Amino acid sequence: MTCVLLFRLLLLMTLAAPFQGKRLGPTSGLRYSRFLDHSNVIFLRWDFDLETEIITFELQVRTAGWVGLGFTSRYTRAGSDLVVGGVLPDGNVYFSDQHLVDEDTLEEDGSQDAELQGLTEDTVYTTMRFSRPFRSCDPHDQDITSDTIRVLAAYGLDDTLKLDRDRTFVKSIFLLQIVHPDDLVFPEDTIIHDLELTNFLIPEDDTTYACTFLPLPIVSKKHHIFKFEPKLVKHNETMVHHILVYACGNASVLPTGVSDCYGADPAFSLCSQVIVGWAVGGTSYQFPDDVGISIGTPLDPQWIRLEIHYSNFHNLPGVYDSSGIRIYYTANLRKYDMGVLQLGVFTFPIHFIPPGAESFLSYGLCKTEKFEEINGVPVPDIQVYGYLLHTHLAGRALQAVQYRNGTQLRVICKDDAYDFNLQETRDLPNRMEIKQGDELLVECHYQTLDRDSLTFGGPSTINEMCLIFLFYYPRNNISSCMGYPDIIHVAHELGEEVSDSMEGMMAMNNVEWTPENIKKAEKACKEAQQMVIIKTIDEVVENTTGWIPEIISTPRGPCLESSGGKVEPQDKTPAGFRAAPMALSGSSTATLRCLPLAALLFGQGALSWLLATLQVGV
Template sequence: MTSHPCMKSLLFLLSTLCLCSSHSSSRPLRFSAYLDPMQQFYLRWDHDSKEMITFELQVQSTGWVAFGFTIHGELPGADLVIGGVLPDGNMYFSDWHIVDEETILEDESQDYELLSMTQDKTSTTMTFRRYFQTCDPLDHPITGDTLRVISGFGPDDTIDFFKGKMVKKSLFFMLYYHEEELNSPSVYHVYDLKLDDFPVPEDDTTYACTFIPLPRVKTKHHIYKYDILITPHNITLVHHILVYACGNASVLPTGVSDCYGADPEFSLCSQIVMGWAVGGGSFMFPDETGYSLGTPEDPQWIRLEVHYSNFDLIPDLIDNSGMRFYYTPELRPYDLGVLQTGILTFPIHFLPPGVEAFNSYGLCNTSQFDELNGVPVPDMTVFAYLLHTHLAGRGVRGIQYRDGKQLRILCEDNTYDFNLQETRALKELVTFKAGDEFLVECRYETSDRTGLTVGGPSTLNEMCLAFLYYYPRHNISSCMGYPSIQDVAQDLGHPVADAMEGMVAINMVDWNKETAKSAEKACKEADQVVVIKTIDEVVVNETGFIRDIIENEPMPCKRIFPDEPTAEPEAQARFQEEAMMSSALKTKAALPFPALLFVHLGLPWLLTFFLNVL
């Protein structure tokens, strides 16, 4: 049975009147976000150890309101609840799913529980809850991935869903603590690291770098929080901001210049202190740790890197973006560090065009950490992570191995959104030992691209990175891998003598589904070259190989109303398939390989790479 898109209120309300009593959630909801720029939709939420999540949606409307989840932001296959308060005070609330762009149906299994519904002269507030994984395949599971939410409202209780106002937003729901739950120091100072009146070039990609001294303090202090500083009218231009610690023996240039251009000195300093990317916000470290300032071992200077994507070539832009950090003399038990892992950002990393899914792998083999660090590396306690790809990225995950066996999938986002790149706390602390391996897998889609996509700094290139926040700090800055391009080219039928010939050979492949699948297999099975770097720019090459990944067991489903029926799995499969077919992300086509190699990336960067790394 189908429902006409213009659902009139009488039939709808008679079938969905809420006869249950209204009650409120006893636990305060810790997390919140506006779902739209006009701030008409305000969502609060929280979750508990029983895998139950509670939502409170406040909408500036006295008509019907809706909230739910979509597949990549598309309507077909969406799972949502619709509710409201009638003029006589009766409430209605029900669990629905969207079949296509014109049809919405009520679920046979009702898996959302209404806790309260209130309305005043201007707004409606609906509080409800559900399990992470319901037993209804028509309901989207709530996971540790980025989720796309949809919300809407109408002017009154005549529900015509497809003519109401709708907003969509990506959110991460599995937050584990709020800043207010942490111990804020009684004494603190603020310090800004930013560019000063930088003229943003009329270019699609600019990496601006400068070197800034850290605060001079007489005793040890800890940075315990950082915040983002974006010049308001440039918010759409700033792609990412990174702060790198410099070794105290480094001789640093002055001024502002291209980070990876003709002057290699502006690429010095590679140990991440803090980072921000599109969609991120402030982050406060847990009470156990902070970044150390003021001791002889601590850096005295940093390199500030700001990446601009000025695709519209807007002229006469002046920018003062950067980061602000907060530091205190009230010390924490451990000094914080950040380890950069993933695939070395360079054209050896490539993605074939026209594929729905292509996996790339970068390995960190830590067997030389002790030797490179100078003293044994203590066990690292990992507490947070930041995942990063560019526009083709669809999923990222990091897997930890010890003695050849998989310990865990440490971090993951299987529905990655380029526009929501946040530093995220782990649910539980993870111990990382010297000798462990850490594999970063990135999944990409290039369905709408006709040319090869390669690794590089531009937003139209690709990256595959995972930043691990840990304590106590050591001297290792990064541990990143890439497949032997000679082995990959050989497997694809193009024997080559060196890496440069290998990259050229990859561009000569006749790409189709079969050759793309062969390339993915070759990249996974090839020997991995692992490049390890310290704060003092000491580089060591290690080797390794990609191990198999054991998938996590799915969450068990739970019923909020035990007697409710379950919808047929085939129905959800159909909705999922329809939604996936219509959700391809539109991105600009990649430039031809030679242009990327010698113009977009810059010949000096290529020469520096081959001289210092390969």
């Protein structure tokens, strides 16, 4: 009798006890939001729980028909994951986890992994709210990861589930944002300062890099820059590709006016230490509350180089621009002075990508063993908290990997679904430490099936780059650490006789780029000795060499078995699976992990109730 009563008590308390931790129930506020179409018809809110690996979406569409939200790939909508729902004229709701068999045909998943939290329709909107695991055991469900996610949204004008391409939209979003701007402190004494070009006539060229040198704010004591955002002038088309702000060493002699950053006057390429940057698709970024860019002390830069990359592919005449970067700074000092370390492949034509490549990997090595020597003073351990990834149009994926004593330590950051049109500064889930002597490797993945000639490293959007910017503290004087392969070795491996780097680069044009030669070139670039170039804010350059280490892939974690449907045996992937957390009720998708026994017994006077009941039973 006692055991039965205890079991009933535990069951009752499990259902009644409040969930300990973040709970995204049917009425919880969702922190993130985005319109998914240009006409602002489709509005998405979302939030997630990293511990339980559950993400919640709320889709609101201006329609009285069905609505759908899911995920797709870069290349095809066939196989896309789509959750659909709506409200029938009689008030009944329908809701289903489906996938696209081809570009247009929907089919219900065998495992229903999306759990409905609410579905309503009024005179204006249909609103659907549901949750799902980051990674279910259903192969028809796309994983929610820290990569760029291509969100697929669709709707109908009535309740007939049929895809219409005019009402189907795809938008790239970084869903697992770690820090929300509202969680950060915005000082009351904030001062705003704009670093911008003024009425610059954009040349009628495909690519222009415009540079000018501007003073930072003059302050009588130390301040910290804690936020930046792009200041963009709207034109008929997007012409600004990226904006970078480089800190100048105080001994630099700087030119005046505006000129080509990398043209005839080499003075306009001075200053190479990036302090803030924006690229296509990015928005504002506020640093964590304990870091900032120091200005106002004798050690801080007084001038910056503002670089704006324009892409005027339609060669439009008479377009003037006054874009730039807006910075926010405060006298309310943070704990750490931050810096930016630029990694990747040194940007010049020795970096090449063959045409017609389904896949081609490039590598840039950084060796930190000389950081202290070139820095001039001891370099404390670097604490990395954020990053910005950058390639051009052929880029498909990037990652930065850390090695210590010859052993792979961790992947610092990556994006296996990189989108050129969504380049933004992202926070790491946890801060990562880089010690003197560590090696850092950047790998960039390209695809050039749409090209019939070589793509070389360079500034134009149709050239390529392979760069990762690490945001870290405490600041040191190292601005960049990048590598490139010995092109002479690569040429020899491809059967070309060359005697210097220039000949090696030109010899790439003589190669017949068959799939076999593409793979041979990739292997040669990986096995060639890497030339590593380290630069400081004062333009001091140190060269060293190294070899590309192997990258060990990180296995995926276990998938989450659905609590809303069956899991077929073939759906249980080799990485394993785990049961879904117990639902609190049939209408709620809030999840429950193991509640402590003490919480069950002591909550709401349960212990006293139990003792009294047991005494009666005895």
